[in-house]
Amino acid sequence: MSFAALENQTLTQQSHSEDDGFVAPRAPVNTQKLPSLCAVPAESRLTMGPLTTPKKGREVGSVDPWTPTSNLKMLISAASPEIRNREKELCMDNDGQEGLDPIQDLENGEESEKMISRKEKSLGLLCHKFLARYPDYPNPAVNNDICLDDVATELVERRRIYDIMNVLESLHMVSRAAKNRYMWHGRTKLAQTLAILKQVGEDHRYGQQMQQIRQRLLDKEFDFDGEDRENEVMIDLESSELGQKELFFVELPGVEFKAASVNSRKDKSLRVMSQKFVMLFLVSNPRVVSLDVAAKILIGEDQVTDQDKNKFKKVRRLYDIANVLRSLKLIEKVHVTEERGRKPAFEWVGPEEFPQVKSEASTSESPSKKRSVLESRASLDNCAKNLFSSPENKRSFTRHPSLIKLAKSIQDDRRKINSAPSSPVKDSSNTDFPNKMAQLAAICKIELDQETADTNAHPAPHTPLAAPPAGSVTYIPAQCSPLIPVLLPQQRGSGPYAVYLHPSSLRPNPLARPQPTSLAVRSMTFEDKTGQSPTGQSAAKSQLVSRASDVSPLALKRLRSDSASEGSPSKAKRSDPSPKLCEILQARLKARRSGQLTNRPSPRALHLDPEFVNTPGGSAAASQPLEQSLEVLLDKEDKTANSDKEGGLTPIRAVPLTPGQLHNETLVPAGYLIPISQQSLIGYKEVQASGGEANKASTPTYNIYQTPTASRPVPAQEITPTNFRFHRPAASPHTTQQPPHLHSPSPAILNFTLQNLGLISSPGSAFVTPQTPERSNTLPSPLTLQQRGMVFIKPVSPVPVQQTASPHSVALISLQQPLMTTPKGTGLPQHSFFHTPVPLSPLAAVVTTGGHPAAKTVYIPQRKLDVTPEDS
């Protein structure tokens, strides 16, 4: 088709508009326009259809330029709209191919013009063009580097490209490599990503939230009084509930974040929102999500008072995301008719089940490793990172700013360490990068998993490291929260680091359960703070209440902010009540680090962003809980949090129930990076090599649980689904060390543990054969305690961290530890921070208390819930 000629715009005609403006600053490009279209590469599939169409080309003038590539097109920005429009029309009309059209256009322009304009420029179309350039399943071997500048040239409007990239990144179809560069992964990781997102969504109980929201909407309709506060309140609550918000950004194993720079910070919004949005589809049964429901959940938080406004606001972003997803053919626009009328909605048309996938990611890596098993696991790992506070929320977070800073600092550290790719990916590492990095990463991941597993399994050993804090940390990861460890590869530096993140996500679960538990308490608290409290209003459904709790924090924040500053704001707001806290936290971290570092060889455990975690988390903390666990979790979290933050505070909790069980939690909200010693790594590798499992073993084992999946032995990797979930940070023993087990045996154990997390069905078997990868695959049983038992391995680390002593040791630290370690003095409870600064403490305290007990019990997990199916 067309190549169209692009138009050149030039055309005079065009006139208008935009051009002028258009400006673009950036883009210089533009100016010319290009034709759209273009050919698509073959590869791409696609697409074209739509695209193709295109526009016409115009000739016009012929000029054109387009020259260069013909293909691609470019668009122009500049082009005049009209023209385009026309073209568009034409296109539409004919569609496609036809060249004619263009001509027509040319011609005169006719009047027509139509619309193209707007539509032509739509994000969806742009996304199509972009997708057309790359194959769905790129050959990993090749370099799939994407240079934004090139893309910008073609597609025009630079700003739009970021939107697209952000969404694609959320699906792991691309990953940022460095400054203007992204790596194209196409759909190779899509299945895995979706599986993970589904899991996360389930963990957050998005399905339930959606139901609630729907319900509410109905209710509202009835009454509304205006907005009264009540309504508003309700909304808040709702939103809050929904929102728990806080999700984090879910990462895949292979992908992790590469560019350090970016990573951190802001990741919020679009990326996270996009993942959340996708989760909604994956958890709802009829895979249809109406726009308003999605808006509430995704945006939810904010809103506070003004719902209307808020609504507006972010909804725009939802459209952006939806357009990109539509281009990906994952969703379609539909309408649902409800009582009230029809509402716009989207239906999921993407893959329903993903077979588990293992990781393709590994593929790349594989070379080195391979073991599929391992890899698979790795994939499982997926981690979640937190996003930080959410973007959206800025409001909510008022306080965050400070936190953010902390995070940044941390990040910086991280970066330094890693060096990663920032812009320069190039560096030397590049080359190697792939291979090695990948490997390392894989390894790390594995390790992490193990660790997590361990942690889960047993008590948190790690404490060792510093753990000073009391033990509090432990936590059960289980579903609840999992932190997810992520490994970063880093080439450079010392070695790989593992990062954990804590997903705040957890919270949601709790919601689901109405239990009063701590959550409830919390919520209440929050409410108070806010002042709103009363939810009473409306009927408040009980549910609400519960939700509220979740929400509450957010709400509170909002409220505060509003009051404080005004609402508006956005950003500004920061009023954080307690910046101090932040400071404190930072201090702790630092302290922690130093302390830790000292011990370890490679020191560094960093948090990623605590903030996010915290922030949201504060409230969030609770989140995850699963059902049962919820409470417990909550407690734990709180505890952990406290401990973390404070430094110890609550050691109490530390005690975990069983050793195995508790994990440490990581309270820390953030992720940490952990460096692993290379040696250890190596060892792992070796191990792996030997038997895949071994590796695992070596690593510390961590347990992971996986959720549900585990339950069954599903073959394969359960990975997917569950994955990340838990990983606890536990301690990692060092692999090496792990005294107990020898490598061999133990490893096996570990492995399976890890792998499955649940594994277990027969643990024995697992042990037994280390080699079999399959097992790993299969395994999935629930982890269970048993594993824990196994765990002991982990104990290793424990305590005393030994630090460094052993070189090998891995460093994994559990997150908590770090946190813990640091003792900060401050002691504020995190929650408080986050959530509300307000005075919750008391309450909080209470909560915790209660929770604890419970918590202990729990353990793991639970989560079977989801399981179900598995996926697979």
Added chain:
DNA sequence: CCTTCCCGCCACGAG
């Protein structure tokens, strides 16, 4: 009018 959502200002942070 309401919905969809493009455009691009502007902030923020890394060089």
Added chain:
DNA sequence: CTCGTGGCGGGAAGG
């Protein structure tokens, strides 16, 4: 300071 990013919302096009 410049430049890459990307939050965010005005306000226009589409229906």
